[in-house]
Amino acid sequence: QLFVMIPIYIVIWHQRKKVSVVYSSAVFYFVFYCNSYNTIRQNIAMSFLLLATYFLQTKRKWYCLAGFVVAFGFHKSAVVGIVIFLIYGLLTNHFKKWLYYPIVAAVIVAVMLYDRLILFIYRFMPFLPQRYISERFLYREANWPITDTVLMTVVFFISLALVFLKKDKDYFLAMMGFIAFCGLWMGNVSAAMDRLFWYFKIFIILILPQGVLFFKKNQANRVLYGCLLGLFLSGYWVLYFGMLGNAEVYPYKFFGN
Secondary structure, three states: OHHHHHHHHHHHHHOOOOOOHHHHHHHHHHHHOOHHHHOHHHHHHHHHHHHHHHHHHOOOHHHHHHHHHHHHHHOHHHHHHHHHHHHHHHOOOOOHHHHHHHHHHHHHHHHHOHHHHHHHHHHHOOOOOHHHHOHHHHOOOOOOOHHHHHHHHHHHHHHHHHHHOOOOOOHHHHHHHHHHHHHHHHHHHOHHHHHHHHHHHOOHHHHHHHHHHHOOOOHHHHHHHHHHHHHHHHHHHHHHHHHOOHHHOHHHOOOOO
């Protein structure tokens, strides 16, 4: 668990001038912490990949490379970090305003053609586990996750705010939120793609605390938003982990069987 939490804390602490440390930590614990018991290796990979992205943002490329290698060492699906780094490069140059919408369109097309895309990926990346292109992982019966739909819809609107309401627009973080939102569909039809999109979803620990953008900028509204966020995250945690028993973390499964 320390390998999961320490990289997360490093990123949150160094982003404290942009987002609340308390709010970001709350998002991590209510949304991701229980899952990390069940899928520990991938959650470690997610944490180190988030840390590698932070190093990339602060122009410490060798640290970024080291973080990526550690992430890949724990779980090969962390290769998706190359896509995240590429998107960051495209959305932090002088043409970021014009590149944002073509990337959005490309993501939508990729979602529509996900089965062909994943077969293409595994053809050129044979080191990835072959079980992920089996019928079990590539397709599954549609069953919309209501709790995640509500969560990621909120993330989607806050991501829009990062582009259209924030004075210092954050195209990269907004794109991470949009891709994570698209992951709702991918996770609904493919278990393998669901796991892949977790690497984008982890960025919501930096997105959700910024929902205060929808309020006038003052201390009272920040406190109000903190209370609303706490209630929202608590409700998500009780329903998703407690009542529905997701991740099968039994100490948290206090309702149902």
